[in-house]
Amino acid sequence: MGQGTEPRRGQAYDGELGAAVARAQQGDEAAFAVAYRFVQPGLLGYLRGLVGDDAEDVASDAWLEIARDLGRFRGDGAGFRGWTATIARHRALDHLRRQRVRPRSSALEQDVLDLPGPQSTHDQALEAISTEHALELVRGLPRDQAEAVLLRVVVGLDGPAAARVLGKRPGAVRTAAYRGLKRLAGQLGAESVTDEAPRTLGEST
Amino acid sequence: MGERQSDGGLSGRGSRHALLDADVEALIVASLIRDGVDAEAEQRAVTAFRAARDAGALRTRTRRRDDWRARERRHLGRSLKTTLSVLLASLTLGGVAVAAIGAAGSPEEGTNNAPERKSAPSSAPRDPSEQPSRDGHSPTPGTGPSPDRPSPAQDTEAHCRAYDQVGRRGKAMEATSWQRLVAAAGGERYVTAYCAEQLDEPERGSGGSGNGGSAKGDGTPAARSGTGNASDNGSDKGSNSGSDKSRSESKRSQPNGRHQ
Numbered sequence: 001m002g003q004g005t006e007p008r009r010g011q012a013y014d015g016e017l018g019a020a021v022a023r024a025q026q027g028d029e030a031a032f033a034v035a036y037r038f039v040q041p042g043l044l045g046y047l048r049g050l051v052g053d054d055a056e057d058v059a060s061d062a063w064l065e066i067a068r069d070l071g072r073f074r075g076d077g078a079g080f081r082g083w084t085a086t087i088a089r090h091r092a093l094d095h096l097r098r099q100r101v102r103p104r105s106s107a108l109e110q111d112v113l114d115l116p117g118p119q120s121t122h123d124q125a126l127e128a129i130s131t132e133h134a135l136e137l138v139r140g141l142p143r144d145q146a147e148a149v150l151l152r153v154v155v156g157l158d159g160p161a162a163a164r165v166l167g168k169r170p171g172a173v174r175t176a177a178y179r180g181l182k183r184l185a186g187q188l189g190a191e192s193v194t195d196e197a198p199r200t201l202g203e204s205t
Numbered sequence: 206m207g208e209r210q211s212d213g214g215l216s217g218r219g220s221r222h223a224l225l226d227a228d229v230e231a232l233i234v235a236s237l238i239r240d241g242v243d244a245e246a247e248q249r250a251v252t253a254f255r256a257a258r259d260a261g262a263l264r265t266r267t268r269r270r271d272d273w274r275a276r277e278r279r280h281l282g283r284s285l286k287t288t289l290s291v292l293l294a295s296l297t298l299g300g301v302a303v304a305a306i307g308a309a310g311s312p313e314e315g316t317n318n319a320p321e322r323k324s325a326p327s328s329a330p331r332d333p334s335e336q337p338s339r340d341g342h343s344p345t346p347g348t349g350p351s352p353d354r355p356s357p358a359q360d361t362e363a364h365c366r367a368y369d370q371v372g373r374r375g376k377a378m379e380a381t382s383w384q385r386l387v388a389a390a391g392g393e394r395y396v397t398a399y400c401a402e403q404l405d406e407p408e409r410g411s412g413g414s415g416n417g418g419s420a421k422g423d424g425t426p427a428a429r430s431g432t433g434n435a436s437d438n439g440s441d442k443g444s445n446s447g448s449d450k451s452r453s454e455s456k457r458s459q460p461n462g463r464h465q
Contacts, residue, residue: 067254
Protein backbone atom coordinates (compact mmCIF):
# COMPACT_ATOMS: atom_id res chain seq x y z
CA MET A 1 0.00 0.00 0.00
CA GLY A 2 2.77 2.34 0.94
CA GLN A 3 4.51 1.56 -2.31
CA GLY A 4 1.47 2.47 -4.35
CA THR A 5 1.70 6.16 -3.64
CA GLU A 6 4.88 7.17 -5.41
CA PRO A 7 6.85 4.13 -6.43
CA ARG A 8 9.65 5.54 -8.48
CA ARG A 9 9.59 9.22 -9.02
CA GLY A 10 9.69 10.24 -12.60
CA GLN A 11 9.68 7.01 -14.50
CA ALA A 12 5.94 7.19 -15.24
CA TYR A 13 6.25 10.25 -17.48
CA ASP A 14 9.57 9.56 -19.14
CA GLY A 15 7.91 9.27 -22.54
CA GLU A 16 6.33 12.70 -22.32
CA LEU A 17 9.52 14.11 -20.88
CA GLY A 18 11.57 12.73 -23.73
CA ALA A 19 9.22 14.24 -26.29
CA ALA A 20 9.30 17.60 -24.52
CA VAL A 21 13.08 17.58 -24.44
CA ALA A 22 13.24 16.75 -28.12
CA ARG A 23 10.95 19.66 -28.94
CA ALA A 24 12.93 21.97 -26.68
CA GLN A 25 16.07 21.01 -28.51
CA GLN A 26 14.38 22.23 -31.66
CA GLY A 27 13.92 25.57 -29.93
CA ASP A 28 10.43 25.11 -28.45
CA GLU A 29 10.32 27.33 -25.38
CA ALA A 30 7.05 25.92 -24.02
CA ALA A 31 8.42 22.40 -24.31
CA PHE A 32 11.38 23.44 -22.23
CA ALA A 33 8.99 24.68 -19.54
CA VAL A 34 7.19 21.32 -19.66
CA ALA A 35 10.47 19.48 -19.19
CA TYR A 36 11.31 21.80 -16.33
CA ARG A 37 8.08 20.99 -14.55
CA PHE A 38 8.66 17.30 -14.99
CA VAL A 39 12.20 17.31 -13.71
CA GLN A 40 12.41 20.09 -11.16
CA PRO A 41 10.57 18.43 -8.20
CA GLY A 42 12.85 15.38 -8.15
CA LEU A 43 15.93 17.46 -8.82
CA LEU A 44 15.06 19.83 -6.01
CA GLY A 45 14.42 16.91 -3.67
CA TYR A 46 17.82 15.47 -4.48
CA LEU A 47 19.43 18.84 -3.86
CA ARG A 48 17.56 19.23 -0.56
CA GLY A 49 19.14 16.00 0.54
CA LEU A 50 22.55 17.29 -0.50
CA VAL A 51 22.61 20.96 0.47
CA GLY A 52 19.45 21.45 2.53
CA ASP A 53 18.01 24.91 2.43
CA ASP A 54 20.27 26.09 -0.35
CA ALA A 55 18.67 23.64 -2.74
CA GLU A 56 16.64 26.30 -4.54
CA ASP A 57 19.68 28.43 -5.30
CA VAL A 58 21.73 25.47 -6.42
CA ALA A 59 18.85 24.28 -8.60
CA SER A 60 18.65 27.70 -10.25
CA ASP A 61 22.34 27.53 -11.07
CA ALA A 62 21.90 24.03 -12.41
CA TRP A 63 19.02 25.07 -14.65
CA LEU A 64 21.07 27.88 -16.15
CA GLU A 65 23.61 25.30 -17.18
CA ILE A 66 20.94 22.87 -18.36
CA ALA A 67 19.36 25.58 -20.53
CA ARG A 68 22.74 26.53 -21.96
CA ASP A 69 23.84 22.96 -22.74
CA LEU A 70 20.52 21.46 -23.79
CA GLY A 71 21.68 21.31 -27.40
CA ARG A 72 24.49 18.98 -26.40
CA PHE A 73 22.24 16.46 -24.69
CA ARG A 74 21.47 13.15 -26.42
CA GLY A 75 19.00 10.67 -24.98
CA ASP A 76 15.45 9.99 -23.88
CA GLY A 77 13.42 11.09 -20.84
CA ALA A 78 15.23 8.83 -18.39
CA GLY A 79 18.53 9.95 -19.85
CA PHE A 80 17.50 13.57 -19.39
CA ARG A 81 16.85 12.98 -15.70
CA GLY A 82 20.28 11.44 -15.34
CA TRP A 83 21.94 14.22 -17.31
CA THR A 84 20.25 16.98 -15.29
CA ALA A 85 21.02 15.17 -12.03
CA THR A 86 24.69 15.10 -12.98
CA ILE A 87 24.70 18.83 -13.63
CA ALA A 88 22.82 19.54 -10.40
CA ARG A 89 25.21 17.35 -8.46
CA HIS A 90 28.22 19.22 -9.76
CA ARG A 91 26.64 22.51 -8.77
CA ALA A 92 25.83 21.10 -5.32
CA LEU A 93 29.37 19.85 -4.80
CA ASP A 94 30.71 23.27 -5.82
CA HIS A 95 28.34 24.77 -3.30
CA LEU A 96 29.48 22.43 -0.54
CA ARG A 97 33.11 23.18 -1.37
CA ARG A 98 32.50 26.89 -1.01
CA GLN A 99 30.74 26.24 2.29
CA ARG A 100 33.68 24.28 3.58
CA VAL A 101 35.95 27.22 2.89
CA ARG A 102 33.54 29.56 4.63
CA PRO A 103 31.69 27.57 7.31
CA ARG A 104 27.96 27.89 7.18
CA SER A 105 25.93 29.31 10.02
CA SER A 106 24.64 27.01 12.70
CA ALA A 107 21.14 28.25 11.96
CA LEU A 108 21.01 26.13 8.82
CA GLU A 109 20.17 22.97 10.64
CA GLN A 110 17.13 24.69 12.07
CA ASP A 111 16.23 26.04 8.65
CA VAL A 112 16.17 22.54 7.29
CA LEU A 113 13.78 21.48 9.99
CA ASP A 114 11.55 24.46 9.30
CA LEU A 115 10.84 23.44 5.74
CA PRO A 116 7.17 23.42 4.89
CA GLY A 117 5.41 20.14 5.47
CA PRO A 118 4.70 17.50 2.88
CA GLN A 119 1.83 17.88 0.50
CA SER A 120 0.40 14.54 1.41
CA THR A 121 0.82 11.63 3.73
CA HIS A 122 0.43 8.15 2.46
CA ASP A 123 0.07 5.87 5.40
CA GLN A 124 -1.33 6.17 8.84
CA ALA A 125 1.63 4.19 10.19
CA LEU A 126 4.09 6.78 9.02
CA GLU A 127 2.04 9.85 9.80
CA ALA A 128 3.56 10.41 13.20
CA ILE A 129 7.09 10.56 11.88
CA SER A 130 7.79 14.07 10.88
CA THR A 131 9.00 14.39 7.32
CA GLU A 132 11.48 17.00 8.46
CA HIS A 133 12.95 14.43 10.73
CA ALA A 134 13.15 11.98 7.87
CA LEU A 135 15.04 14.54 5.84
CA GLU A 136 17.37 15.04 8.76
CA LEU A 137 17.97 11.30 8.92
CA VAL A 138 18.69 11.13 5.19
CA ARG A 139 21.19 13.92 5.51
CA GLY A 140 22.71 12.11 8.47
CA LEU A 141 23.61 9.14 6.28
CA PRO A 142 27.12 8.74 4.92
CA ARG A 143 27.31 10.79 1.74
CA ASP A 144 27.57 7.83 -0.63
CA GLN A 145 24.55 6.14 0.92
CA ALA A 146 22.50 9.33 1.03
CA GLU A 147 23.24 10.12 -2.61
CA ALA A 148 22.53 6.60 -3.77
CA VAL A 149 19.19 6.57 -1.95
CA LEU A 150 18.26 10.03 -3.23
CA LEU A 151 19.10 9.31 -6.84
CA ARG A 152 17.25 6.02 -6.82
CA VAL A 153 14.21 7.07 -4.79
CA VAL A 154 13.80 10.80 -5.31
CA VAL A 155 15.14 11.36 -8.81
CA GLY A 156 13.94 7.91 -9.87
CA LEU A 157 17.09 6.80 -11.70
CA ASP A 158 17.81 3.15 -12.33
CA GLY A 159 20.98 1.55 -11.01
CA PRO A 160 23.28 2.15 -13.98
CA ALA A 161 22.11 5.75 -14.39
CA ALA A 162 22.63 6.50 -10.69
CA ALA A 163 26.06 4.93 -10.93
CA ARG A 164 26.92 7.12 -13.90
CA VAL A 165 25.82 10.25 -12.07
CA LEU A 166 27.98 9.33 -9.11
CA GLY A 167 30.87 8.12 -11.23
CA LYS A 168 30.91 4.75 -9.51
CA ARG A 169 30.33 1.14 -10.38
CA PRO A 170 26.66 0.06 -10.38
CA GLY A 171 27.39 -2.62 -7.79
CA ALA A 172 28.84 -0.10 -5.36
CA VAL A 173 25.85 2.20 -5.80
CA ARG A 174 23.40 -0.67 -5.32
CA THR A 175 25.13 -1.64 -2.10
CA ALA A 176 25.19 1.94 -0.86
CA ALA A 177 21.49 2.41 -1.60
CA TYR A 178 20.64 -0.85 0.14
CA ARG A 179 22.62 0.03 3.26
CA GLY A 180 21.20 3.53 3.36
CA LEU A 181 17.64 2.29 3.14
CA LYS A 182 18.22 -0.36 5.79
CA ARG A 183 19.74 2.19 8.09
CA LEU A 184 16.88 4.60 7.58
CA ALA A 185 14.36 1.82 8.07
CA GLY A 186 15.97 0.84 11.34
CA GLN A 187 16.09 4.41 12.61
CA LEU A 188 12.60 5.31 11.53
CA GLY A 189 11.16 2.03 12.77
CA ALA A 190 12.77 2.31 16.18
CA GLU A 191 11.66 5.90 16.58
CA SER A 192 8.13 5.27 15.44
CA VAL A 193 7.77 2.54 18.03
CA THR A 194 9.22 4.69 20.77
CA ASP A 195 7.10 7.66 19.86
CA GLU A 196 3.85 5.97 19.22
CA ALA A 197 3.76 3.01 21.52
CA PRO A 198 1.93 4.76 24.35
CA ARG A 199 -0.61 6.35 22.05
CA THR A 200 -1.26 3.15 20.20
CA LEU A 201 -1.68 1.24 23.40
CA GLY A 202 -3.95 3.98 24.70
CA GLU A 203 -6.12 3.80 21.64
CA SER A 204 -6.44 0.10 21.77
CA THR A 205 -7.67 0.02 25.35
CA MET B 206 4.18 -6.45 18.42
CA GLY B 207 1.66 -9.06 17.50
CA GLU B 208 -0.73 -7.61 19.99
CA ARG B 209 -0.18 -4.17 18.66
CA GLN B 210 -0.84 -5.32 15.14
CA SER B 211 -4.15 -6.86 16.09
CA ASP B 212 -5.14 -4.09 18.46
CA GLY B 213 -3.79 -1.07 16.70
CA GLY B 214 -5.98 -1.22 13.65
CA LEU B 215 -4.77 1.12 10.92
CA SER B 216 -1.58 2.12 12.61
CA GLY B 217 -0.47 -1.42 13.32
CA ARG B 218 -0.01 -2.63 9.78
CA GLY B 219 3.43 -3.83 8.86
CA SER B 220 6.53 -4.12 10.96
CA ARG B 221 7.34 -1.01 12.88
CA HIS B 222 10.77 -2.10 13.97
CA ALA B 223 12.12 -2.47 10.48
CA LEU B 224 10.01 -0.54 8.03
CA LEU B 225 9.58 -1.87 4.54
CA ASP B 226 11.81 -0.36 1.93
CA ALA B 227 8.74 0.93 0.18
CA ASP B 228 7.65 2.73 3.32
CA VAL B 229 11.02 4.31 3.79
CA GLU B 230 11.13 5.34 0.16
CA ALA B 231 7.68 6.84 0.38
CA LEU B 232 8.69 8.73 3.46
CA ILE B 233 11.80 10.07 1.78
CA VAL B 234 9.81 11.13 -1.23
CA ALA B 235 7.22 12.78 1.00
CA SER B 236 9.84 14.68 2.93
CA LEU B 237 11.92 15.83 -0.01
CA ILE B 238 9.57 16.34 -2.90
CA ARG B 239 6.97 19.00 -3.22
CA ASP B 240 4.79 18.84 -6.26
CA GLY B 241 4.42 22.00 -8.22
CA VAL B 242 7.26 24.30 -9.00
CA ASP B 243 8.09 27.82 -8.10
CA ALA B 244 6.83 29.86 -11.05
CA GLU B 245 9.54 32.44 -10.63
CA ALA B 246 12.29 29.86 -10.72
CA GLU B 247 10.72 28.27 -13.76
CA GLN B 248 10.60 31.64 -15.51
CA ARG B 249 14.27 32.17 -14.81
CA ALA B 250 15.11 28.83 -16.34
CA VAL B 251 12.97 29.49 -19.42
CA THR B 252 14.57 32.90 -19.84
CA ALA B 253 17.99 31.30 -19.71
CA PHE B 254 16.86 28.75 -22.28
CA ARG B 255 15.62 31.49 -24.60
CA ALA B 256 18.86 33.39 -24.32
CA ALA B 257 20.92 30.29 -25.01
CA ARG B 258 18.71 29.30 -27.95
CA ASP B 259 18.97 32.74 -29.51
CA ALA B 260 22.72 32.63 -29.10
CA GLY B 261 22.83 29.41 -31.10
CA ALA B 262 23.67 27.17 -28.15
CA LEU B 263 21.35 24.42 -29.37
CA ARG B 264 23.77 23.58 -32.16
CA THR B 265 26.70 22.89 -29.86
CA ARG B 266 28.68 19.71 -30.02
CA THR B 267 27.72 16.73 -27.86
CA ARG B 268 30.37 15.75 -25.38
CA ARG B 269 30.73 12.26 -24.01
CA ARG B 270 29.09 13.22 -20.74
CA ASP B 271 26.08 14.60 -22.62
CA ASP B 272 25.34 11.33 -24.38
CA TRP B 273 22.80 9.39 -22.34
CA ARG B 274 21.45 7.22 -25.14
CA ALA B 275 20.76 3.57 -24.35
CA ARG B 276 24.12 2.92 -22.88
CA GLU B 277 23.99 -0.83 -22.39
CA ARG B 278 23.37 -1.45 -26.05
CA ARG B 279 26.24 0.72 -27.16
CA HIS B 280 28.45 -0.91 -24.61
CA LEU B 281 27.40 -4.35 -25.76
CA GLY B 282 28.11 -3.45 -29.36
CA ARG B 283 31.52 -2.17 -28.51
CA SER B 284 32.37 -5.18 -26.41
CA LEU B 285 31.22 -7.50 -29.16
CA LYS B 286 33.38 -5.68 -31.62
CA THR B 287 36.29 -5.80 -29.20
CA THR B 288 35.80 -9.50 -28.64
CA LEU B 289 35.77 -10.20 -32.35
CA SER B 290 38.88 -8.16 -33.03
CA VAL B 291 40.71 -9.83 -30.16
CA LEU B 292 39.70 -13.20 -31.55
CA LEU B 293 40.87 -12.21 -35.02
CA ALA B 294 44.16 -10.90 -33.66
CA SER B 295 44.80 -14.10 -31.74
CA LEU B 296 44.07 -16.19 -34.81
CA THR B 297 46.41 -14.07 -36.88
CA LEU B 298 49.18 -14.28 -34.32
CA GLY B 299 48.67 -18.01 -34.04
CA GLY B 300 48.97 -18.35 -37.80
CA VAL B 301 52.14 -16.28 -37.80
CA ALA B 302 53.57 -18.46 -35.05
CA VAL B 303 52.80 -21.65 -36.96
CA ALA B 304 54.29 -20.20 -40.12
CA ALA B 305 57.39 -19.12 -38.20
CA ILE B 306 57.82 -22.64 -36.85
CA GLY B 307 57.50 -24.04 -40.37
CA ALA B 308 59.98 -21.52 -41.73
CA ALA B 309 62.48 -22.24 -38.98
CA GLY B 310 62.23 -25.97 -39.59
CA SER B 311 62.69 -26.06 -43.35
CA PRO B 312 66.25 -24.71 -43.83
CA GLU B 313 67.69 -27.34 -41.54
CA GLU B 314 66.28 -29.99 -43.77
CA GLY B 315 67.26 -28.08 -46.88
CA THR B 316 70.96 -28.32 -46.07
CA ASN B 317 70.72 -32.07 -46.07
CA ASN B 318 68.99 -32.42 -49.37
CA ALA B 319 69.64 -29.41 -51.47
CA PRO B 320 70.59 -25.79 -50.93
CA GLU B 321 67.71 -24.65 -53.14
CA ARG B 322 65.25 -25.78 -50.51
CA LYS B 323 66.09 -22.75 -48.46
CA SER B 324 64.24 -20.59 -50.89
CA ALA B 325 61.09 -22.65 -50.66
CA PRO B 326 58.14 -20.72 -49.30
CA SER B 327 57.09 -21.59 -45.80
CA SER B 328 53.72 -22.74 -46.98
CA ALA B 329 55.22 -25.31 -49.34
CA PRO B 330 54.67 -28.38 -47.13
CA ARG B 331 50.93 -27.77 -47.09
CA ASP B 332 50.53 -27.99 -50.82
CA PRO B 333 53.47 -29.37 -52.80
CA SER B 334 51.53 -29.26 -56.06
CA GLU B 335 51.54 -25.49 -55.80
CA GLN B 336 55.30 -25.27 -55.98
CA PRO B 337 55.90 -25.40 -59.73
CA SER B 338 53.48 -22.62 -60.45
CA ARG B 339 55.15 -20.43 -57.88
CA ASP B 340 58.41 -19.99 -59.69
CA GLY B 341 56.53 -18.79 -62.73
CA HIS B 342 58.84 -20.27 -65.37
CA SER B 343 57.60 -23.84 -65.35
CA PRO B 344 53.86 -23.64 -65.02
CA THR B 345 53.20 -27.37 -65.53
CA PRO B 346 54.66 -29.87 -63.10
CA GLY B 347 56.82 -32.59 -64.52
CA THR B 348 58.23 -30.63 -67.49
CA GLY B 349 61.51 -30.35 -65.67
CA PRO B 350 63.01 -30.20 -62.25
CA SER B 351 61.92 -27.02 -60.62
CA PRO B 352 64.41 -25.08 -58.50
CA ASP B 353 62.47 -26.04 -55.43
CA ARG B 354 62.90 -29.72 -55.94
CA PRO B 355 66.30 -31.42 -55.80
CA SER B 356 67.30 -33.37 -58.86
CA PRO B 357 67.50 -37.16 -58.47
CA ALA B 358 71.24 -37.03 -58.62
CA GLN B 359 71.34 -34.56 -55.76
CA ASP B 360 68.96 -36.77 -53.89
CA THR B 361 71.28 -39.71 -54.27
CA GLU B 362 74.19 -37.56 -53.27
CA ALA B 363 72.41 -36.55 -50.14
CA HIS B 364 71.70 -40.14 -49.31
CA CYS B 365 75.32 -40.95 -49.81
CA ARG B 366 76.39 -38.21 -47.47
CA ALA B 367 73.99 -39.50 -44.91
CA TYR B 368 75.33 -42.97 -45.43
CA ASP B 369 78.86 -41.71 -44.93
CA GLN B 370 77.96 -40.09 -41.68
CA VAL B 371 75.77 -42.68 -40.07
CA GLY B 372 75.99 -45.80 -42.17
CA ARG B 373 78.89 -47.29 -40.24
CA ARG B 374 77.01 -47.03 -36.98
CA GLY B 375 74.32 -49.32 -38.18
CA LYS B 376 71.34 -48.82 -40.41
CA ALA B 377 70.44 -45.54 -38.83
CA MET B 378 69.43 -44.08 -42.16
CA GLU B 379 65.83 -44.02 -42.97
CA ALA B 380 64.91 -47.40 -44.39
CA THR B 381 63.42 -45.97 -47.56
CA SER B 382 66.49 -43.90 -48.28
CA TRP B 383 68.73 -46.84 -47.63
CA GLN B 384 66.75 -49.10 -49.91
CA ARG B 385 66.77 -46.47 -52.60
CA LEU B 386 70.49 -46.06 -52.29
CA VAL B 387 71.04 -49.79 -52.51
CA ALA B 388 68.86 -49.94 -55.57
CA ALA B 389 70.74 -47.07 -57.18
CA ALA B 390 74.10 -48.67 -56.49
CA GLY B 391 72.91 -52.02 -57.86
CA GLY B 392 73.40 -53.91 -54.63
CA GLU B 393 74.30 -53.37 -51.01
CA ARG B 394 77.93 -54.28 -51.62
CA TYR B 395 78.39 -51.53 -54.12
CA VAL B 396 76.95 -48.75 -52.08
CA THR B 397 80.26 -47.48 -50.79
CA ALA B 398 81.82 -47.42 -54.21
CA TYR B 399 78.73 -45.94 -55.77
CA CYS B 400 78.62 -43.24 -53.19
CA ALA B 401 82.30 -42.47 -53.55
CA GLU B 402 81.74 -41.97 -57.24
CA GLN B 403 78.62 -39.91 -56.75
CA LEU B 404 80.19 -37.67 -54.19
CA ASP B 405 83.39 -37.38 -56.15
CA GLU B 406 81.72 -36.05 -59.25
CA PRO B 407 80.35 -32.67 -58.12
CA GLU B 408 83.29 -31.94 -55.83
CA ARG B 409 85.99 -32.84 -58.26
CA GLY B 410 87.10 -29.28 -58.48
CA SER B 411 87.38 -28.76 -54.79
CA GLY B 412 89.69 -31.68 -54.08
CA GLY B 413 87.23 -34.03 -52.45
CA SER B 414 89.27 -34.59 -49.30
CA GLY B 415 86.10 -35.33 -47.36
CA ASN B 416 85.27 -38.18 -49.72
CA GLY B 417 88.64 -39.73 -49.28
CA GLY B 418 88.26 -39.74 -45.56
CA SER B 419 84.87 -41.24 -45.74
CA ALA B 420 85.92 -43.89 -48.17
CA LYS B 421 88.85 -44.84 -45.97
CA GLY B 422 86.50 -45.89 -43.22
CA ASP B 423 85.26 -48.76 -45.28
CA GLY B 424 88.67 -50.32 -45.40
CA THR B 425 88.84 -51.04 -49.15
CA PRO B 426 88.42 -47.75 -50.88
CA ALA B 427 90.58 -48.43 -53.88
CA ALA B 428 89.07 -51.73 -54.88
CA ARG B 429 85.53 -50.58 -54.62
CA SER B 430 86.06 -47.32 -56.32
CA GLY B 431 88.04 -49.13 -58.95
CA THR B 432 85.23 -51.44 -59.76
CA GLY B 433 82.87 -48.54 -59.75
CA ASN B 434 85.03 -46.65 -62.21
CA ALA B 435 85.66 -49.67 -64.34
CA SER B 436 82.04 -50.40 -64.95
CA ASP B 437 81.13 -46.91 -66.02
CA ASN B 438 78.33 -48.03 -68.24
CA GLY B 439 76.80 -50.23 -65.64
CA SER B 440 76.91 -47.63 -62.98
CA ASP B 441 75.44 -45.05 -65.32
CA LYS B 442 72.66 -47.36 -66.17
CA GLY B 443 72.15 -48.08 -62.53
CA SER B 444 72.13 -44.47 -61.59
CA ASN B 445 69.67 -43.68 -64.33
CA SER B 446 67.26 -46.36 -63.37
CA GLY B 447 67.83 -45.55 -59.76
CA SER B 448 67.25 -41.89 -60.29
CA ASP B 449 64.04 -42.57 -62.12
CA LYS B 450 62.88 -44.63 -59.26
CA SER B 451 64.08 -42.18 -56.70
CA ARG B 452 62.35 -39.37 -58.50
CA SER B 453 59.04 -41.13 -58.24
CA GLU B 454 59.76 -42.17 -54.73
CA SER B 455 61.01 -38.84 -53.58
CA LYS B 456 57.69 -37.33 -54.43
CA ARG B 457 55.98 -39.81 -52.30
CA SER B 458 58.41 -39.76 -49.44
CA GLN B 459 58.78 -36.03 -49.26
CA PRO B 460 56.20 -35.47 -46.54
CA ASN B 461 57.82 -38.20 -44.45
CA GLY B 462 61.19 -36.57 -44.78
CA ARG B 463 59.72 -33.26 -43.68
CA HIS B 464 58.41 -34.62 -40.48
CA GLN B 465 61.63 -36.26 -39.44
